[in-house]
Amino acid sequence: MKFSFKSAVWSAVYLLLLLSLLTPLSVLAIFFMMIPGVILYASLSLKSFIWHLVPVAVILVVFHPIYLLLLLIFTLPAIVMGHAYKTRKSALFALMAGSGMMLAEYLLLLLVGSVIFQFDLSSYIEDVVKLTIEPLTNSSNQMINGFAWTPEMTEDVAKQTQLMIPFALVVTSMVMAFITHAIARPILNVMGLVVSKLPPAREWRMPRALIWYYFLALLIEVISRQSDGTYWTMIAMNLSPLINLGFMIQAIGFFFFLSHTKKWNPVIPYFLAAAVFFIGPLRIIGIIDLAFPLREAISKSKR
Structure with a gap:
């Protein structure tokens, strides 16, 4: 499939999804991030795929260079899943490959952030937990509800949250890959590319x-x-x-x-x-x- 209006639309969708990642919409948008990339890679030649990403990358740089990193992060697992579709691999293989690549990137980002940029994930999670639980620590709320939330409880919640990070990353990667397959497969089938479905x-x-x-x-x-x-x-x-x-x-x-x-x-x-x-x-x-x-x-x- 060469350049067409449909492929241009998917490039625009990819651009909008990436731009939404630094907004409150990111909570939902992140689960749909790989869909445009998978559809473009699976339906286009490698050369056409690159040319479709060039204008997206140029526009992203105008907004902020950080968007280029986000483009790379979500394009790599999309390429992995799209290649699995192109080579007629099973749906389960595509899901495992896509989620595995996404998980590997999450772990790499955590490593790079902590080693190079001195990003302390534990402190960040603790700050988020404290901000979230702050209404419970309000003295008036405690008097009304007859329940006292102590600082020790907040620390315990923060610690438990930190320990569950690996599980959260695994599940998030799997859900992203599953949503991508559920939406991209019927679209690619309509576009003429036969993609295997999951077993019943x-x-x-x-x-x-x-x-x-x-x-x-x-x-x-x-x-x-x-x-x-x-x-x-x-x-x-x-x-x-x-x-x-x-x-x-x-x-x-x-x-x-x-x-x-x-x-x-x-x-x-x-x-x-x-x-x-x-x-x-x-x-x-x-x-x-x-x-x-x-x-x-x-x-x-x-x-």
């Missing part, structure tokens, strides 16, 4: 080794409670939520499988899938489905 939800299964990782996480949690350092605590606080997320995905897959097998109303598995994220114990269904051949047993009973 009823086929979602996590590796059975996740059970052993679960026991490992429990062991690390016990070690962290007996240790005075933050190293084991950080591992425990990030590993357990990631594993539980895997069990949630397994439970969602089981609900869709059960609905498909039993011919339930199509809306029911979506309600159950949403409930998994709000009702923690429902992930136990994912653990049972992973540990025992529930789906095979249901299929045999139907026969």
